[in-house]
Amino acid sequence: MMRVSALTFGGAGERPSRLRRLSGISIGLVYLCFPVLEIITGEVSGDRAVWGGAGLAAFVACYIATVLSPRNFGDPTRLTYWLLGVTTLLGIGLAMAFGGGWLTLPIYLAVVYGMALRPRLSVAGVLAMGLAVALIGLLKEHDPGTTLVLVFQVITLGVLFMGVRNTRMLVARLRQAQEEVARLAASEERLRIARDLHDLLGHSLSLIVLKSELAGRLAESGSERTVAEIRDIESVARQALVEVRDAVTGYRQRGLSGELDGARAALEAAGTRLTIRLAGTPLPDALDELLGWAVREGVTNVVRHARATRCEIEVTMDEEVAALKIVDDGRGAAWCGPGSGLTGLTERVRAAGGTMSAGPQPTGFALRVTVPHAKTPGPPVTRGVR
16 A cells, blocks of 8 residues: 555655555555455345446446546646545445445545645544544444454555655755755856956946047047057057956866865755765866866756755875765766756866776766876875865
8 A cells, every 4th residue: 555655645755656656545545355255155146246346337437536636746637536525425425335454445535635735634534534434334333353453554654655755845945945946056157257347347448438438529520549448449459358258267277176166055955965085196187177076067067956965075186096985875967968067078088098987886876087197296195074
């Protein structure tokens, strides 16, 4: 029964396929063996067996239709309410008409209530099913011990799957929050760049405007200073272009240290615990830039796709190679196919003569970059865990 609910009901952002739902249903319908056996063994016979079999088939059909009906998780549509109503009438009606093994049908109703309805309605529905089993057991003079077990199963399974529903709703909200954090971080970075470029270009463009106006007035009067002012405008414009290029280059190539600081801020905002290990000699400028790029792409995938709770970044540098490893305990970016970020990183690493691998591992996702280099003089340095 636990298997059927785990596969049958999908939360927001995680919708199992219909094939998986149906396979789960086939496992969870084991409780139907009790009313079916009563028909097969002749305990229910004659016209009662015909009507019981037809009613049981209708109940199963309505139950499956309810499970597969389109709806928002925990917020059913009108169609789902109609299907729930018909399924409830069939389940309670069959249990009252036949008793015995048919008292297992309210278990399915309790599970559906627990997974599909809003919290208050779920609690009311589960309690109502438990009370219905108890009353029908008393009216049909069913074995008190068996009736008590069935009531216990109705209550416990209903409460269990209410908890499953709440957990999946929290997971969906957490994923939305992580995506919002990534979006806000990108927006904040764009705003920061815009502010810095505004400050950088404000003075230069103002100066260009003033000199252009002055050059226009001098040209009208035929002054010899016109050429000098035009040359000043050209010089200021070229200098502004150089400053913009330097600024943009600085943003795109912050180096390993800056990218590690940015990674820590982004992952902490996303609720992911980060551990950084650095060991070996200082990195040459070219490798520092390349590994910084790799850290940025790897951490971006962790924030946007992995939904991890823990991430480790390890950088080592010896006399022959520089290596970077980013490991998280999430699902990584492989599930959504290769992205342009990892593709571009692969091309950069190959151009530097290195190798890169990225893919799932037993406990999450791993990105590894290894780049050979010429021996760089300098004393070995070992930096601990940050």
